[in-house]
Amino acid sequence: MSHVNSAGWPIRLAIGTLMIGLVPASAASLDEIRENGIRIAVANEVPYGYLDSDGEPRGAGPEVALHLMEAIGVDDIEWIVTDFSDLIPGLREGRFDMAAAEMAILPHRCELILYSEPNTTYGEGLLVRAGNPLELQAYEDFAKRNDFRVAVMAGADQADTLKALGVAEEKIVTIERNEQAIDAILNGAADAYAATGLTVTALDQQSQEVEAAMDFIDPILDGEEVRSWGGFAFGPESEALRDAVNEALLAFKPTRAWEQTLVDNGFAQEDVLNSFKYRTEQLCQR
Numbered sequence: 001m002s003h004v005n006s007a008g009w010p011i012r013l014a015i016g017t018l019m020i021g022l023v024p025a026s027a028a029s030l031d032e033i034r035e036n037g038i039r040i041a042v043a044n045e046v047p048y049g050y051l052d053s054d055g056e057p058r059g060a061g062p063e064v065a066l067h068l069m070e071a072i073g074v075d076d077i078e079w080i081v082t083d084f085s086d087l088i089p090g091l092r093e094g095r096f097d098m099a100a101a102e103m104a105i106l107p108h109r110c111e112l113i114l115y116s117e118p119n120t121t122y123g124e125g126l127l128v129r130a131g132n133p134l135e136l137q138a139y140e141d142f143a144k145r146n147d148f149r150v151a152v153m154a155g156a157d158q159a160d161t162l163k164a165l166g167v168a169e170e171k172i173v174t175i176e177r178n179e180q181a182i183d184a185i186l187n188g189a190a191d192a193y194a195a196t197g198l199t200v201t202a203l204d205q206q207s208q209e210v211e212a213a214m215d216f217i218d219p220i221l222d223g224e225e226v227r228s229w230g231g232f233a234f235g236p237e238s239e240a241l242r243d244a245v246n247e248a249l250l251a252f253k254p255t256r257a258w259e260q261t262l263v264d265n266g267f268a269q270e271d272v273l274n275s276f277k278y279r280t281e282q283l284c285q286r
Contacts, residue, residue, distance in 0.1 A: 027237040028097060030072075030244055037076030038241075039096040040065060043084040045178055046202040047265035048102035048120075048230065051079060060120050060265045061100030064249070064258065065232065071248035083176050085155030088112055091235045098241065102230030104157055109233075110284035114242045116232040116249055118283070120267060121274045123227050124158070125200030126213040127193040129185055136192050138217035142167045149173050151181055151190035157228070158194040164221055182207050196228065198266050229275065229283055 028036070042049035042062060049061035057066065057079050069077060080096045087099045091113050102122075105115050128136050134148060139158075142150045143166035151173040152158040159172055173190040175181060181193035181203055192213070193200070204212045219226040232249070234242045252258045253276070262272050278286075 027094065027235050027241070030240040033097060033241060034073050034075075037078060038069065038074050038098060039078045039080055041080040041082050041087055041090055041096040041099045041101065043087060043099075043101045043177075044081050045084065045101065045199060047198055047267075049100045051081060055079075057100075058265075059100075059102075060262055060267065061102045061230075061232065063261050063265070064119055064252065065098070065100040067252055067257070068232075068245050068248040071252070072244045083155075084153055085176065087155070087233065091233055094235060097234065097238065098245070099233040101233070103233050104228035105231050105280055105283040106157060107284055107286060110280075113236060114234040114238060115280045115284070116234075116242060116246050117280050118229040118231050118275050118278060119249065119253075120230045120262060121227055121271050121277070122196045122198050122230065122267070123225070124161070124216075124219055125195060125197035126216055127181055127185065127195065127200045127203050127210055128191070128213045130209050130211050132211065132213055134191055137213055137215055139167065139194055139219045140165050140217075142171055142192075146171075148191040149189075151175050151184045151193045153178060153181075153195065156195070161219055161221065161226055162194060165219060178203065179206075182210050185210055201266065227274070229278055231280060 042051065044050040047059050049059040052058050057063070082090055084101065087101055087103060088109065090096050091099060102120050105118060126136060126139070128134065136148065139162055142148055142162065149171050150162060150167065152162065154174050154176050162172055163169065173184065175184055178195065178199055184190045185193060186209055200212045204210060232245055259272050
């Protein structure tokens with residue numbers, strides 16, 4: 001299925017499927033990508049990276065990626081929608097060339113894939129039933145109160161954060177996609193959904209039966225507030241593509257256009273400024 005977005009970019013939409021193998025596949029060269037086009041994956045997460053009802057790429061990742069592709073001379077983009085948990089396997093198996101999902105840059109992921117420099121940063125949040133009848137305000141609540149369960153998305157780092165805060169594994173419910181979080185809360189499968197603050201805000205706007213927990217207490221690990229830095233991701237053999245994207249990204253980030261792209265997608269000025277705090281090399285070693 002083909003589309004052309006408002007900027008005139010040709011878009012071919014493909015639906016990714018979950019594959020388990022993690023054996024790296026040979027990557028297309030940068031010249032081949034310039035000649036034949038690039039496959040960019042998103043996990044359909046608002047506001048990080050998704051396709052709208054018209055098949056248009058939206059979110060901080062895809063909208064910045066459009067500028068970067070133009071800068072490096074790539075004229076054709078195939079946008080691939082897949083589950084978040086499929087992003088790393090898909091990159092390693094060569095089913096797509098790049099992910100524009102603002103995936104958090106974490107040491108264990110750096111061992112499997114390549115990252116650009118950070119494009120965004122974001123904090124945590126908690127989605128609860130409207131009115132918050134259980135008075136849940138922090139991830140630590142699930143460690144202190146044995147009768148409550150919390151949902152997380154498969155492959156997301158919230159599960160590791162919860163475990164580090166003392167939440168028992170049996171109290172963590174895994175779902176495959178963000179949009180399943182509302183049903184999980186309403187049908188009793190979980191009492192809350194732990195996700196990034198921007199994800200929780202987006203889900204809050206979809207239903208009057210859930211809300212973002214008011215007065216949410218940011219989790220603290222090792223004396224630091226838990227915050228993620230997201231970047232573009234590539235297969236382990238795609239150094240040339242990663243380097244070209246990095247060069248374009250570092251040139252684009254100081255511009256008003258880059259800042260406005262993030263702000264238009266719900267990022268605060270604090271997020272914009274904090275995106276410059278770390279380089280990827282530092283995040284991969286944290």
